[in-house]
Amino acid sequence: MRDARSQGRLEMLWDDKHASSLSESALLLYRSNLLGSDKRVTNYGGGNTSAKVMERDPLSGDATQVLWVKGSGGDVGTIRLDGFATLYMDKVNALKGLYRGAAHEDEMVAYLPHCTFNLNPRAASIDTPLHAFVPFEHVDHMHPDAIIAIAASENGESLTREIFGDAIGWLPWKRPGFELGLWLEKFCRDNPHADGVILQSHGLFTWAKTAKQCYEKSIDTINQAIAWFEQKSQQVAAFGGAATKQLPSEKRAVVAAALMPAIRGFVSGAHHMVGHFDDSEAVLEFVCSNQLRPLAALGTSCPDHFLRTKICPLVIDFDPANPDVDACLEKLEPAIADYRVGHAAYYERCKRPESPPMRDPNAVVYLVPGVGLITYAKDKATARISAEFYVNAINVMRGASAASAYNGLPEQEAFDIEYWQLEEAKLQRLPKPKSLAGRIAFVTGGAGGIGAATAERLLREGACVMLADIDEAALQTVADGLIGRHSADVVRTTTMDVTNEDAVAKAYAACVLEYGGVDILVSNAGIASSASIEDTSLELWNRNMSILSTGYFLVSRAAFGVFGTQKLGGSVIFIGSKNGLAASPGAAAYCTAKASEIHLARCLALEGAGSGIRVNTVNPDAVLQGSKIWSGDWLEERAKAYGKDVAELEQHYIQRSLLKRAVLPEDIAEAVYFFACESASKSTGNIINVDAGNVQAFTR
Secondary structure (H helix, E strand, O other), X not given: OOOOOOOOOOOOXXXXXXXXXXXHHHHHHHHHHXXXXXXXXXXXXXXXXXXXXXXXXXXXXXXXXXEEEEEOOOOOOOOOHHHEEEEEHHHHHHHHHOOOOHHHHHHHHHHHHHHEOOOOOOOEOOOHHHHHOOOOOEEEEEOOHHHHHHHOEOOHHHHHHHHHOOOEEEEOOOOOOHHHHHXXXXXXXXXXXXXXXXXXXXXXXXXXXXXXXXXXXXXXXXXXXXXXXXXXXXXXXXXXXEOOOOOOHHHHHHHHHHHHHHHHHHHOOOOOOEEEEEOOHHHHHHHOEOOHHHHHHHOOOOHHHHHHHOOOOEEOOOOOOOOOHHHHHHHHHHHHHHHHHHHHHHHHHHOOOOOOOOOOOOOOEEEEOOOEEEEEEOOHHHHHHHHHHHHHHHHHHHHHHHHXXXXXXXXXXXXXXXXXXXXXXXXXXXXXXXXXXXXXXXXEOOOOHHHHHHHHXXXXXOOEEEEEEOOHHHHHHHHHHHHHHOOHHHEEEEEOOOOOHHHHHHHHHHHHHHHXXXXXXXXXXXXXXXXXXXXXXXXXXHHHHHHHHHHHHHHHHHHHHHHXXXXXXXXXXXXXXXXXXXXXOOEHHHHHHHHHHHHHHHHHHHHHHHHOEEEEEEEEOOOOOOOHHHHOOHHHHHHHHOOXXXXXHHHHHHHHOOOOOOOOHHHXXXXXXXXXXXXXXXXXXXXXXXXXXXXXXXXX
């Protein structure tokens, strides 16, 4: 539901039967979630909702009016009751007596915690006064594309009158805060019959006495704007018409997969960045248009947009009529460097004495003519949301250009939002990044016990994981569990046969297209076979070599290719076996193939070191729990080789180890994590045996 971009009018989703059983605060939650379920109403994290509710004061026992308002950093589509800040209305109103004027309004934010009702720990947002001072019980503040298209138009005020008459008013641009709250209060008193107001370059406020009326006014107002723009859009070509044709879908993917690791390498300075690619119809219409460059240069209008996307994107010099990717790559580094210089100049022009230091000067949004939109951020969710915000901006530019002329926010105003001390304080409160934040892991054999445990461990440390396996059904089962514990943003799957060169190439391209690159390869796909040398057929021998030796070569070679484009180093971890160091009876093909893996890792460690690529090996032994290789004939074959019953085999392995302990998939995952993380940044060509101790497998 949240990701749908259905066409036409917004539906009225209010259910009277459901709503009749809800308290006033629960009605606020219900209304908020309905509004946030459609991106045509508001973008992720954008907008606010509120209700003024009579509550029992926990100290006096008296009834008191309490403002429930979306807390700082929340999202109306996914918010729960604990996401709302609660404040005594009488105390919020009393702040007017402390207000020293627009030059001092930022200090008012520090007073909001003193107004907290019932010790609610949820921080109130900067928009709190905007809701508090509107003299109606229920207030919605949304960021609909159709409304912001009016708000960002050159003649937005006259368009507002043309479309809505006196029902919806207009207020000129003002940064959110206490002063804007007072403006809204005055507007409501001066215009008692108005249902709402459009804020220039910002969004829509609507209000009513009941939750249902407020919801309906928001939907009706947005639908009215959508209908008006639909009529206007039929009269003009969007963005001045097409300047070039879009490439076919398959070719767009090829171009994006070639560009994304290169961009990632250039923009991952202090932090590894994660990418997102969008080639939806709205994006393609814009990046193929005549007005692409002039409109992109104007920047976004709504503060929520450019806080996520920077003031403007970087348009990449690519000609879809002559799709020369190599030529585009040659021009990429200087173009990105020029953008950084431009951002630094923007910072110097606009900075104030109290401005925080300049942040990352790289672009967030990269527009590729004929191909689509690429975004980079510190994590996948932020990269995806940044792309969604720029799609909102595209929709705004389309509407404003059709009706009038699009206006970006003035540069100084944009800077004062982007480098606002209150925004900086919010950024400083963010938790410290996890150890693998921004890292992208490619895990083969991802449907097995070791692969799944490894993915879980890397995900817990903040990595994005592409799981590859030949078993599509098992792969999806593992992925579903990981997504449930983490999120859909950080888990992807690809069906891949490690022995097929084309399949490996396609799997890496899929990973690059989803996340922008690769940092960690965990080569884990495998089989196991047991047979005496006389009973080892050439087919069995070749199967072991193909999967355990050639397969490791193919996935490593592909990883080295991505690492080389990014120039960020990398970490390759082979899941070998104790059998690669210590021979076992009746398993010549398996043991030889595993020994080949270990020596390949040594060779790759030599080749990769100069580029910061580390290659290490983890050697498990007797990992029975969750391991797919034990679900076939291997279990019975190994039991037979040791003269044991199948039921006795696990104890046999435990007792033969020095430590007399079972080895679990999670134990292997822990060793993989060590090699992947910064703690092992000075280790390459190494082997960790995770076998509970086997003297024959000692590396020295």
